[in-house]
Amino acid sequence: MHSDARTAAEAHAIDWLIRQRDPAFADWDGFADWLAETPEHSETYDRIASLDRDLDSLPPAAQPAVTIIADAPRRPSRRAWFGGAIAAALVGAVVLPNLGLLGDTQRIETAAGEHRTINLADGSKIQINGASVIELDKDRPRFARLESGEAMFHVVHRDTDPFIVEAGEAKIVDLGTAFNVVRRSRQTSVAVSEGIVLYNPDRDNVRVVAGQGIEARDGDTKAPVAQPVDIASVGGWRSGLLVYNGTPLAVVAEDLKRTAGMSVTIAPEAAQLSxxxxxxxxxxxxxxxADLAALSGTKAARRGDGWVLTR
Structure with missing residues (x-):
């Protein structure tokens, strides 16, 4: 079997195995049809299933410096479910060439609507939203740069070795923290759900505690002021919950594109609405x-693969 076809068959076999663990799985006819397409499908599935059965007997593996997981979509209206050891052991191996690493193991890119999790060796975790770029530094294991997009950071605090996140001109230093960072065009937003961060400690030195957030633009001469935020909404994109308080519709549309891969265009006459x-x-x-249109006083119309909002 050609290597591309073998990789595709392995990916499909893993997908079938994971789906079959869901008690609600009912597509047995589809599974049988896939097995019958070629003898290689049945052979690949048997091999993957056999490996799955053997995984529990394997000794614990050494902790890698960085583990990248392609997250399954999660929605507030449905019970989250994950496919177990076979997914953790094999999905990375099968999907790795397409993870957007581009030959540089320290650069991670996501497509619109795609979510990933990076588990770091120190126990910290970075959850990356869609249409985002994160850069790591192998020589600085407690450092990350959010070049664009959005990420939620869960940081294991060390007094003598703080975790540092850069975004644009901003430097965010953890003090034992879970916080969300958004990097838009010349603008950085930070919201904290646990602990404390220091924003630009060498210049602005703004202390942001749990339940607070800041908005800062590149080139601002004044330090940003921490404002109250709903802790429950910090990083809500991970479960499909987006909460706004007077946000321009264009920013909401950008968030929908990043989080869910949705194309929503704001007509010029509605561009100034919040x-x-x-x-x-x-x-x-x-x-x-439809909910966005109703709550914003606009009208939604389908246009191609997306929608347009008008007054």
Missing amino acids: FRGALIVDEDRGRTV
């Missing part, structure tokens, strides 16, 4: 857009 409320990004994308 949005307050919560959106649940469900499998029914049309419903999400």
Whole structure:
């Protein structure tokens, strides 16, 4: 079997194995049809299933410096479910050439609507939203740079070795923390759900505690002021919950593109409108857009693969 075809067959076999662990799985006819397509499909599935059965007997592996996991989509309206040891052991091996590493193991890119988790050797974790770029430094294991997009950081604190996140001109230093960072065009947003961060300690030295957030633009001469935020909404994109308080519709559309791969265009006459409320990004994308239109006083119309909001 050609290497590309073998990789595709392995990916499909893993997908079938994971799906079959869901008690609600019912597509046995589809599974049988896939097995019958070629003898290699049945052979590949048997091999993957056999490896799955043997995984529990394997000795614990040494902790890698960085583990990258392609997250399964999670929605607030459905129970999250993950496929177990076979997914952790094999998905990375099968999907790794397409992870966006581009030959540089320290650069991680996600497509719009794609979520990934990076587990670091010190126990810290970075959850990356779609359409984002994170850069790590193998010589600085407690450092990350958010070049663009959004990520949630869960940091194991060390008094003598703080974890540092750079985003644009900003430097964010943890003091035992879980916090979300968004990097848009010349703008950085930080919101803290646990602990404390210091924003630009060498210049602005703004202390941001749990339940607070800041918005800062590149070139600002004044330090940003910490404002109250809803802790429950920090990093809500991970479960499909987006909460806003007077946010321009264009920013909401950008977030929907990043989080769910949705294309929402704001008509010029609606560009100055702001949005307050919560959106649940469900499998029914049309419903999400309908909620956005109703809460923002706009009208939604389908256009190609996306939607447009007008007054």
